[in-house]
Amino acid sequence: SQTIHQWPATLVQPVGSPLSLECTVEGTSNPNLYWYRQAAGRGLQLLFYSVGIGQISSEVPQNLSASRPQDRQFILSSKKLLLSDSGFYLCAWSVAPEHGQPQHFGDGTRLSIL
Amino acid sequence: AQTVTQSQPEMSVQEAETVTLSCTYDTSESNYYLFWYKQPPSRQMILVIRQEAYKQQNATENRFSVNFQKAAKSFSLKISDSQLGDTAMYFCAFIPIGPSNFGNEKLTFGTGTRLTIIP
Numbered sequence: 001s002q003t004i005h006q007w008p009a010t011l012v013q014p015v016g017s018p019l020s021l022e023c024t025v026e027g028t029s030n031p032n033l034y035w036y037r038q039a040a041g042r043g044l045q046l047l048f049y050s051v052g053i054g055q056i057s058s059e060v061p062q063n064l065s066a067s068r069p070q071d072r073q074f075i076l077s078s079k080k081l082l083l084s085d086s087g088f089y090l091c092a093w094s095v096a097p098e099h100g101q102p103q104h105f106g107d108g109t110r111l112s113i114l
Numbered sequence: 115a116q117t118v119t120q121s122q123p124e125m126s127v128q129e130a131e132t133v134t135l136s137c138t139y140d141t142s143e144s145n146y147y148l149f150w151y152k153q154p155p156s157r158q159m160i161l162v163i164r165q166e167a168y169k170q171q172n173a174t175e176n177r178f179s180v181n182f183q184k185a186a187k188s189f190s191l192k193i194s195d196s197q198l199g200d201t202a203m204y205f206c207a208f209i210p211i212g213p214s215n216f217g218n219e220k221l222t223f224g225t226g227t228r229l230t231i232i233p
Contacts, residue, residue: 032219043205043225044159059220088157097219098211100147100166105159 002027006091006106014114019064019078021109023091026072031093033074034103035066038088050074086113116141118208120224127196128232134181135191135227137206146210148182148189149221154202162204165189193229201231 006023013019025031032051036044046059048066056066063082067075074091088110092103117140127133139148150162165173165182172180177197181190193200206224 034221043223044221046220049220090159092159097209100164100209100211102149102161102164103221104161108157110157 002093002104004091004093004104004106006109008109009107010110010112012112012114013081015083016080019076019081019085019111021076021089021091021111023074023076023106024072025074025093028072028093028095030071031095032097033068033072034092034094035074035076036090036092038090038108040087044090048076081113083113086111116143116208116210116222118206118222118224120204120206120227122227123225124228124230126230126232129196129198131196132192132194133196133229135193135204135206135229137189137191137224139187139189139206139208139222141187141208141210143210143212145212146208148180149207149209150178150180150189150191151205151207151223152200152202153205153226154199159205163191196231198231198233201229203228 003026034049035047038044050056050068053068064078088108090108091106094101094103119138146167148165152160152162163173163175163178165180172182177194179192203226205226207221209219209221
């Protein structure tokens with residue numbers, strides 16, 4: 001069966017520090033991968049998505065970046081965090097979205113910027 | 115661009131009662147899928163139910179069912195015999211499919227409805 005791992009679960013970082021959040025998927029090949037951010041009490045905002053290794057599409061201009069160095073690995077990064085980067089970050093995967101296959105989410109990372 | 119609207123920020127209902135959550139969407143696409151996701155306090159997003167726009171029959175999953183009205187662009191979720199474990203944020207989501215969207219299928223989420231089941 002397919003599983004998705006996301007870490008760390010919680011992270012507290014000072015303003016201006018770098019960031020690296022990692023997401024890996026097991027049990028499937030060539031998944032579409034997604035990074036979302038959820039502000040407190042709000043819906044999900046798509047940040048990045050990837051349809052293959054090295055292929056990243058950015059949805060929102062910001063100081064965050066994403067990379068996909070391996071088929072089932074998706075990394076969210078920042079060189080210098082801002083206070084506004086605080087939130088709950090979710091990674092998700094799907095296969096065959098063109099056939100209505102749903103996205104499956106990781107457990108999320110709660111990021112607090114001090 | 116697609117939009118998804120959930121007009122009920124919060125709802126509460128007594129345990130064992132039935133509750134309906136509203137969702138409307140706006141799109142010019144002719145084929146798409148609609149989803150309801152549940153996010154309990156543990157924050158994990160869990161798929162509840164999905165509906166293909168081309169299917170007239172409303173989807174059901176045990177106690178969960180939808181009322182899909184394509185002409186009205188409405189996609190409500192009904193929870194029957196509600197249980198304490200149903201307490202969560204519920205998100206409606208939309209994804210367009212078809213040749214013009216191939217390789218670019220992205221979910222659009224509503225802002226959610228916080229549902230509380232009262233013992």
